[in-house]
Amino acid sequence: AAPTPAPSLPPYFMKGSIIQLADGELKRVEDLRTEDFIQSAEISGELKIDSSTVERIDGSPAPNSAIIQFAVGEHRVQVSVEVLVEYPFFVFGQGWSSCCPDRTTQLFELSCAKLSVGDVCISLTLKNLK
C-alpha cells in the first residue's frame, strides 16, 4: 500500500503540553506512561489500543522524512506511514521514540529514544464499529 502523506508537526508533542486522559486527569506529555494510554482506551469504550511492531524503517524522498512499516494488531496488518523523522511514537514500556531523537529533542524539547525495528508502538483503532 502507498504510504500516507507526512503530517505537519502537531503542537502537543512540545514538552510541557497538557494532555487530558480519559478519566479527566491532566498530565504533561513527557510524564505519560504506557498505563495512561491503556487505561484511557479502556474508559473510552470506543477506542482500542493495538500493538504495532516496527518492521522496517526506510528513507523517504521527502526531506526529513522516513517511511515506517508496521505490523498492526493480532492480525499483523501491514501499514506503512510516511512521517517526519522527528515525529514521536510511544513505545510500550519505553516511552517516546522517534527516527531521529536528537531532532525531536531539539524541536520539542521532548526526551526521546531511537525508534528501531522490533519496537512495539501504541496505536489505536475504533472497536466494534458495525
Next chain:
Amino acid sequence: NVEPRSVPVFPWHSLVPFLAPTQSD
C-alpha cells in the same frame, strides 16, 4: 486589563496514531 492566557489542553488520543483500518470483531 490583561486577560489570563489560557493553556491548551489536548485529548490523550491526539498523541496516538490510528494505524489500522477499522475491523469488526
